Amino acid sequence: MAHRRQVEPAALANDVGHVHHQLGADGTGDLGEPGEVDGPGVGARPEERYQIESVRLIPSENYVSQAVLEATGSILTNKYSEGYAHKRYYEGQRYIDEIETLAIERAKALFGAEHVNVQPYSGSPANLAVYFALLKPGDTLMGLALPHGGHLTHGWNVSITGSFWRPVHYVVDRETQRIDYDAVRDLARKERPKIIVTGATAYPRQFDFRIFGEIAKEIGAYLLADISHIAGLIVAGVHPDPVPYADVVMTTTHKTLRGPRGAMIMCRKELAEKIDKAVFPGLQGGPHNHTTAAIAVALKEAATPEFKEYGRQVVRNAQALAAELMKRGFNLVSGGTDNHLVLVDLTNKKVIGKKAAQALDRAGIICNYNTVPYDPRKPFSPSGVRMGSPAVTSRGMGEGDMTRVAAWIDEVVSNVDDEAAIARVGAEVREYCRRFPAPGCLLG
Numbered sequence: 334m335a336h337r338r339q340v341e342p343a344a345l346a347n348d349v350g351h352v353h354h355q356l357g358a359d360g361t362g363d364l365g366e367p368g369e370v371d372g373p374g375v376g377a378r379p380e381e382r383y384q385i386e387s388v389r390l391i392p393s394e395n396y397v398s399q400a401v402l403e404a405t406g407s408i409l410t411n412k413y414s415e416g417y418a419h420k421r422y423y424e425g426q427r428y429i430d431e432i433e434t435l436a437i438e439r440a441k442a443l444f445g446a447e448h449v450n451v452q453p454y455s456g457s458p459a460n461l462a463v464y465f466a467l468l469k470p471g472d473t474l475m476g477l478a479l480p481h482g483g484h485l486t487h488g489w490n491v492s493i494t495g496s497f498w499r500p501v502h503y504v505v506d507r508e509t510q511r512i513d514y515d516a517v518r519d520l521a522r523k524e525r526p527k528i529i530v531t532g533a534t535a536y537p538r539q540f541d542f543r544i545f546g547e548i549a550k551e552i553g554a555y556l557l558a559d560i561s562h563i564a565g566l567i568v569a570g571v572h573p574d575p576v577p578y579a580d581v582v583m584t585t586t587h588k589t590l591r592g593p594r595g596a597m598i599m600c601r602k603e604l605a606e607k608i609d610k611a612v613f614p615g616l617q618g619g620p621h622n623h624t625t626a627a628i629a630v631a632l633k634e635a636a637t638p639e640f641k642e643y644g645r646q647v648v649r650n651a652q653a654l655a656a657e658l659m660k661r662g663f664n665l666v667s668g669g670t671d672n673h674l675v676l677v678d679l680t681n682k683k684v685i686g687k688k689a690a691q692a693l694d695r696a697g698i699i700c701n702y703n704t705v706p707y708d709p710r711k712p713f714s715p716s717g718v719r720m721g722s723p724a725v726t727s728r729g730m731g732e733g734d735m736t737r738v739a740a741w742i743d744e745v746v747s748n749v750d751d752e753a754a755i756a757r758v759g760a761e762v763r764e765y766c767r768r769f770p771a772p773g774c775l776l777g
């Protein structure tokens with residue numbers, strides 16, 4: 334992929350012109366002819382341009398580096414390696430063993446973990462592997478309720494994790510919209526779960542892993558910290574670290590950690606064998622070696638001082654976005670954020686979340702509609718939107734840019750039925766985005 338870096342400026346300029354044509358002069362996000370998506374690049378090129386020209390605020394997304402992309406797209410995908418380093422069921426592993434060991438050692442050093450498995454295909458199968466390793470069918474699993482920020486795989490009923498095991502859920506407090514640790518303790522004492530899951534997909538506050546650890550210990554439960562969203566913030570030291578308190582820590586590698594799509598399970602030595610057996614052969618076959626290599630690359634990047642500064646800036650940016658939105662009369666769940674995301678309750682703006690998210694998309698500002706705690710509306714058309722700063726921070730945007738972005742959000746939400754106003758914002762967004770190279774992308 335290195336040749337893509339050598340694109341001449343003139344060719345780039347032409348490309349950008351082409352992009353504008355494709356995205357539609359009115360900013361309506363026409364992604365070009367279907368033929369292009371079905372061409373040799375299977376849609377990656379138009380998607381790349383789209384990612385360059387939009388403000389991407391989905392908090393679980395990011396831009397990976399060119400080096401991570403290269404590893405992900407490498408010939409390592411050709412190789413089968415069932416088993417673990419030096420205990421494989423296939424021959425020809427001299428390089429693969431080295432790569433997997435490197436990824437594991439880097440993860441151990443970065444997170445201070447005793448044991449690491451880098452083979453889970455993604456976060457959902459990784460959580461499944463943890464439950465499979467530590468629970469029997471029908472055992473009780475306790476996690477944060479999905480409408481309150483928890484993930485599907487924390488035992489929600491439409492997920493296998495909510496039917497194979499007995500789920501119970503804690504919720505956030507109605508007033509503070511934060512986790513009430515006394516209520517969590519009471520529920521744990523009453524329900525006696527075998528595993529308590531902490532971590533979330535839509536919760537704008539920090540987790541107190543120490544208290545979760547105490548609660549789990551008191552009732553003899555395992556504690557699983559799912560840090561998928563916040564792994565990069567933990568590495569940067571801007572979120573408390575679960576490793577001293579949790580029996581198992583799971584993270585996806587593609588969110589704030591800025592690696593390829595994948596996951597890692599970290600655990601105490603005593604649980605290592607159970608976890609490894611649950612991943613392979615319990616749930617999976619051959620590991621995705623190209624992903625393992627890309628995880629190793631991402632972990633090296635995450636160990637740099639620049640990455641720590643990145644993590645700090647992610648939080649500063651989310652807080653700047655929160656402050657400006659609140660100034661403009663937006664209600665934020667829990668009144669702000671101390672991590673990388675904000676949850677906006679649009680009830681007072683009289684715009685439903687889905688409609689707002691779709692209008693924002695037409696203006697090149699990408700977020701997702703989301704339930705808010707105690708949402709009277711249904712998950713497919715909830716009251717809120719979720720926005721975060723990891724991707725825009727990777728492009729070098731700072732607090733001043735977040736003020737600009739908040740103003741656009743306000744303009745779109747205030748004019749949600751006015752296509753001309755939305756197109757005006759869309760044109761400004763595209764122009765603005767060009768100033769910020771997107772890592773790994775054509776202009777990056």
Ligand SMILES: Cc1ncc(COP(=O)(O)O)c(C=O)c1O
Pocket residue numbers: 393455456457458460484486532533534559560561562585595
């Ligand atoms: C907290 C949390 N856990 C697990 C997952 C599942 O990860 P994946 O989408 O890679 O299966 C997610 C993804 O959004 C998540 O936010």
